[in-house]
Amino acid sequence: MWSVQALVVHLLLLGSILSIYFQSTVLSDLNPLSTLRELGLEPPADRLVVFVVDGLRAESVLAHNCSAVPDLRELFIEHGLVGISRACPPTVTRPGHIAIFGGFNEDPAAALTNFGWNPSTFDTVFNRSRNAIGWTQDVVAKVFTHLPTGGAPLRFETFSRSEISGRLRLDEWIFNKVRNFLTKEENVRPLRNATSVVFFVYLADIDLAGHAFTPYGASFQEKLNFTQRGIRQTYELFESVFNDSRTAYLLTADHGMNDAGQHGGGGDREVETPFILWGSGVKDAAPDPGQNFTANNEGLTLPLYQLEQTQLAPLMSALIGLPAPMNNIALLPLGFLNTSIQYELQALHLNAMQLLAQARILIKRHEDGILYLWLPKFESLDSAQIDGYALRIQFLVAEQHYEQALKISQKTAKVAQECLEYYHGYYHLSLLVATTASYLLWFYLLLVQLTRESIQPRSERRGFLSWSTLLMALGGLLLLELMILQRVPYLTAFYLLLPFGILIVAVAERPLEGSGVMFQFPILHLVGIVVPAGLLILMAFHNSHIGLLYFLLVCLNNRRAFFRPSLKFFFWLALVILLSGILVVKQNSSLDFITDAIEDYLHKSNVVYFSMVLSVIRPLIQRHRHAKRAWIINIAALLASAYGIYQWDTDQPVCTYVYAACWSYLAFAFLSIPYSGTKELRRRLELIIFNMLTVHIMLTISMASLFVQIMVTEFVLGLELYEESNKAREIKNRSLDEEGNQDGNQVQEESQIERPVTPLEHLRLSYRYAALILLYFYVSFFGTGHWFFNFTFKPITSRLFFAQFQLHMIAAFILLKIFIPSIIVMSSIYALVSFGRKNVRSIFICLFLMNDTMSLYFCYFVNNRGSWQEVRQSLDHLLVTHVFIIILLVCSWIAKAFLINTTEVKPPRTAQVQVLDNAIALVGDSQA
Numbered sequence: 001m002w003s004v005q006a007l008v009v010h011l012l013l014l015g016s017i018l019s020i021y022f023q024s025t026v027l028s029d030l031n032p033l034s035t036l037r038e039l040g041l042e043p044p045a046d047r048l049v050v051f052v053v054d055g056l057r058a059e060s061v062l063a064h065n066c067s068a069v070p071d072l073r074e075l076f077i078e079h080g081l082v083g084i085s086r087a088c089p090p091t092v093t094r095p096g097h098i099a100i101f102g103g104f105n106e107d108p109a110a111a112l113t114n115f116g117w118n119p120s121t122f123d124t125v126f127n128r129s130r131n132a133i134g135w136t137q138d139v140v141a142k143v144f145t146h147l148p149t150g151g152a153p154l155r156f157e158t159f160s161r162s163e164i165s166g167r168l169r170l171d172e173w174i175f176n177k178v179r180n181f182l183t184k185e186e187n188v189r190p191l192r193n194a195t196s197v198v199f200f201v202y203l204a205d206i207d208l209a210g211h212a213f214t215p216y217g218a219s220f221q222e223k224l225n226f227t228q229r230g231i232r233q234t235y236e237l238f239e240s241v242f243n244d245s246r247t248a249y250l251l252t253a254d255h256g257m258n259d260a261g262q263h264g265g266g267g268d269r270e271v272e273t274p275f276i277l278w279g280s281g282v283k284d285a286a287p288d289p290g291q292n293f294t295a296n297n298e299g300l301t302l303p304l305y306q307l308e309q310t311q312l313a314p315l316m317s318a319l320i321g322l323p324a325p326m327n328n329i330a331l332l333p334l335g336f337l338n339t340s341i342q343y344e345l346q347a348l349h350l351n352a353m354q355l356l357a358q359a360r361i362l363i364k365r366h367e368d369g370i371l372y373l374w375l376p377k378f379e380s381l382d383s384a385q386i387d388g389y390a391l392r393i394q395f396l397v398a399e400q401h402y403e404q405a406l407k408i409s410q411k412t413a414k415v416a417q418e419c420l421e422y423y424h425g426y427y428h429l430s431l432l433v434a435t436t437a438s439y440l441l442w443f444y445l446l447l448v449q450l451t452r453e454s455i456q457p458r459s460e461r462r463g464f465l466s467w468s469t470l471l472m473a474l475g476g477l478l479l480l481e482l483m484i485l486q487r488v489p490y491l492t493a494f495y496l497l498l499p500f501g502i503l504i505v506a507v508a509e510r511p512l513e514g515s516g517v518m519f520q521f522p523i524l525h526l527v528g529i530v531v532p533a534g535l536l537i538l539m540a541f542h543n544s545h546i547g548l549l550y551f552l553l554v555c556l557n558n559r560r561a562f563f564r565p566s567l568k569f570f571f572w573l574a575l576v577i578l579l580s581g582i583l584v585v586k587q588n589s590s591l592d593f594i595t596d597a598i599e600d601y602l603h604k605s606n607v608v609y610f611s612m613v614l615s616v617i618r619p620l621i622q623r624h625r626h627a628k629r630a631w632i633i634n635i636a637a638l639l640a641s642a643y644g645i646y647q648w649d650t651d652q653p654v655c656t657y658v659y660a661a662c663w664s665y666l667a668f669a670f671l672s673i674p675y676s677g678t679k680e681l682r683r684r685l686e687l688i689i690f691n692m693l694t695v696h697i698m699l700t701i702s703m704a705s706l707f708v709q710i711m712v713t714e715f716v717l718g719l720e721l722y723e724e725s726n727k728a729r730e731i732k733n734r735s736l737d738e739e740g741n742q743d744g745n746q747v748q749e750e751s752q753i754e755r756p757v758t759p760l761e762h763l764r765l766s767y768r769y770a771a772l773i774l775l776y777f778y779v780s781f782f783g784t785g786h787w788f789f790n791f792t793f794k795p796i797t798s799r800l801f802f803a804q805f806q807l808h809m810i811a812a813f814i815l816l817k818i819f820i821p822s823i824i825v826m827s828s829i830y831a832l833v834s835f836g837r838k839n840v841r842s843i844f845i846c847l848f849l850m851n852d853t854m855s856l857y858f859c860y861f862v863n864n865r866g867s868w869q870e871v872r873q874s875l876d877h878l879l880v881t882h883v884f885i886i887i888l889l890v891c892s893w894i895a896k897a898f899l900i901n902t903t904e905v906k907p908p909r910t911a912q913v914q915v916l917d918n919a920i921a922l923v924g925d926s927q928a
């Protein structure tokens with residue numbers, strides 16, 4: 001029951017955080033405005049050709065007096081506007097295209113799908129045009145083709161990467177397709193008299209060339225030269241086919257690229273994309289931007305215009321007489337159109353009306369609430385002002401005060417932009433406060449439960465039937481009613497009320513006797529929660545010092561063993577130093593030369609073969625006693641995997657028998673443990689370790705298994721040493737107490753009787769084991785090569801289980817690989833420590849407290865905008881702290897199932913412990 005409660009609360013907390021940062025801001029229920037032609041104005045162009053060169057940065061066009069693009073230069077020197085359009089990070093293909101054709105920066109909700117998909121539908125220039133023809137890659141077409149078009153589907157001809165053979169031949173394919181289309185009269189005839197036509201020409205090669213050769217590479221320059229000549233030829237083809245000077249052209253890019261040939265971030269080179277605008281309806285010179293560039297080697301300087309990438313959408317729309325797309329947030333730049341002032345005014349007016357339409361929805365939603373008068377609102381705009389705006393413009397136009405009307409339109413549009421931003425973030429702060437309150441109340445609930453667990457005999461809980469819970473529930477209902485009447489969005493209302501729900505559960509959890517509000521040992525709780533959480537955040541997440549953290553914490557935990565040196569202790573210490581060393585080397589890129597040298601020397605698979613041998617030798621050295629059956633099956637499974645890996649490495653198809661063997665072993669490894677017949681805890685644990693490590697090797701590509709084997713050996717040894725030194729200390733204390741009265745034999749016997757644990761000890765031990773589980777989870781997570789910054793999804797992980805790529809199954813296997821070490825760690829604690837076995841719940845409550853402190857901290861640093869990497873990283877932090885704690889809970893269930901049907905009776909003593917600093921030689925029990 002308690003674990004189901006924890007699961008639900010964790011999911012709700014995650015949902016609460018996501019509702020703060022990732023609610024969609026794209027509005028539906030908008031209506032398209034009339035076109036300029038419908039308003040009686042003739043647009044300056046009938047058709048628009050848009051070339052989007054994927055990954056072309058402004059610098060590639062402008063560098064060295066534009067010498068990289070000689071054919072385009074001839075075009076824009078004569079008649080054209082050149083400038084920089086600034087993209088908004090993440091600078092990747094999909095958000096770039098949405099900004100260009102939709103006029104808004106990608107919805108924050110899309111961050112949840114890694115910017116691969118947008119949960120809401122939106123409007124684009126293509127949909128407004130109702131006559132869109134394009135040649136593009138399938139992945140780009142998918143951004144637009146699923147959107148509602150109102151019965152005028154986009155006519156996109158697409159290719160997929162796999163269809164076109166030969167490297168960097170995609171642009172050639174596109175140019176040929178455009179030529180084929182335009183040279184057929186039956187295609188062109190219906191378009192000759194059509195208006196508001198959009199042609200979309202997508203060119204992918206520059207992005208690929210940039211990735212492969214960097215923007216400075218000779219091959220990149222060659223490719224750029226080919227593409228820009230193709231654009232010039234396509235332009236000339238359009239002109240010759242239509243030959244009516246009614247075509248406008250735009251060349252731009254979805255995103256730029258840094259000097260290393262990568263993109264995604266917010267660097268200048270990545271966000272600065274070029275735009276070149278020419279043809280019908282484009283002015284020769286726009287208002288002076290105050291910036292120039294040298295256009296040719298003769299020193300001709302031209303103005304360099306500056307736009308936001310989203311502004312291209314209203315600009316393109318105005319050129320062919322369309323209203324801006326309905327979800328457009330950008331403002332039409334003035335002075336770019338070669339038209340009358342009436343036309344420009346009407347285009348801007350439509351732009352303002354379309355922004356106001358969006359603002360009106362949000363304002364109305366707010367004004368309809370009954371608490372509207374008492375709540376803060378956006379002061380500069382309300383419904384009455386929106387109504388008044390259109391009338392005012394009408395009046396000014398009738399009076400022919402165009403300049404003044406233009407100014408008012410522009411000002412109103414800007415106010416509408418601010419208003420949209422204000423209401424989109426309206427509940428941000430209250431949600432953040434509510435989420436924090438939910439967390440704090442959850443902590444309170446956990447502490448109440450922990451306190452009840454620690455006191456024996458455990459007291460009864462109050463339950464839900466009390467006056468306080470009833471009153472609180474009533475209060476919650478009242479608040480809910482108010483929120484419904486205020487028309488708060490349902491999801492927001494739900495998460496604003498979440499703290500109430502948790503509070504009611506917490507109050508019901510309080511013990512029947514005593515107040516239960518004041519906790520005993522507040523300092524212990526504070527230190528127990530904050531120190532491990534803080535250290536992990538600081539040393540594992542913000543800095544790469546987990547190696548150091550591990551070394552310090554493990555040594556501190558086993559500090560008593562330092563005073564009782566034995567062979568076992570030195571072996572353990574050597575393993576600790578080795579593991580810390582590996583972690584330090586792996587996490588410092590300045591030490592890469594060490595790993596590189598090792599990798600040069602050893603083939604990856606050789607490391608795996610070595611891990612296999614070690615996994616058999618290790619139990620032999622440690623004198624583990626396994627049934628003959630277990631030895632045979634494990635060795636056979638390892639041999640089959642070795643053969644499979646050999647086949648994989650030599651590019652042969654992995655034999656079906658190997659798949660069958662691996663799958664059968666996987667089932668055997670898990671199922672055979674509870675039914676193994678071994679009743680003794682220690683032997684059961686040895687079997688768990690043996691089987692789980694074999695499964696882990698099957699999923700290993702290189703070093704990971706070696707690391708986990710060392711870690712597991714160290715962990716079990718460390719636990720044994722800890723228990724031994726504790727026992728010895730207890731015996732010593734008692735013998736000092738009763739010195740002279742009794743002989744050694746009696747003392748020894750007494751120590752065998754387990755005395756009850758005091759509440760203080762209970763809490764201390766719970767925090768200790770929780771911290772150990774958390775620490776070892778992160779050690780194995782980082783140590784086996786999972787990093788937040790380049791968490792690469794390696795399908796090769798399951799090469800011994802699948803012949804084909806199966807995304808979800810592979811993800812499941814990667815998770816299994818990540819959590820096998822944690823299963824072993826928990827099994828060891830439950831098997832070797834009787835406190836751990838009996839108090840799983842207390843340990844997990846402490847684990848939740850530590851982990852959730854970390855996730856509360858990360859909750860304040862979530863990025864839903866900005867560089868692709870930052871967004872990914874902040875989301876990864878959230879997911880690691882939220883999802884992995886739930887999987888750790890599952891690991892605990894598995895560990896408990898593995899240990900089912902074992903005897904709790906202590907096995908006969910096998911190890912002799914020497915107490916060096918004590919004259920009394922006592923024999924302690926090393927195996928609890």
Ligand SMILES: [Zn+2]
Pocket residue numbers: 055207208211263
């Ligand atoms: Zn790219």
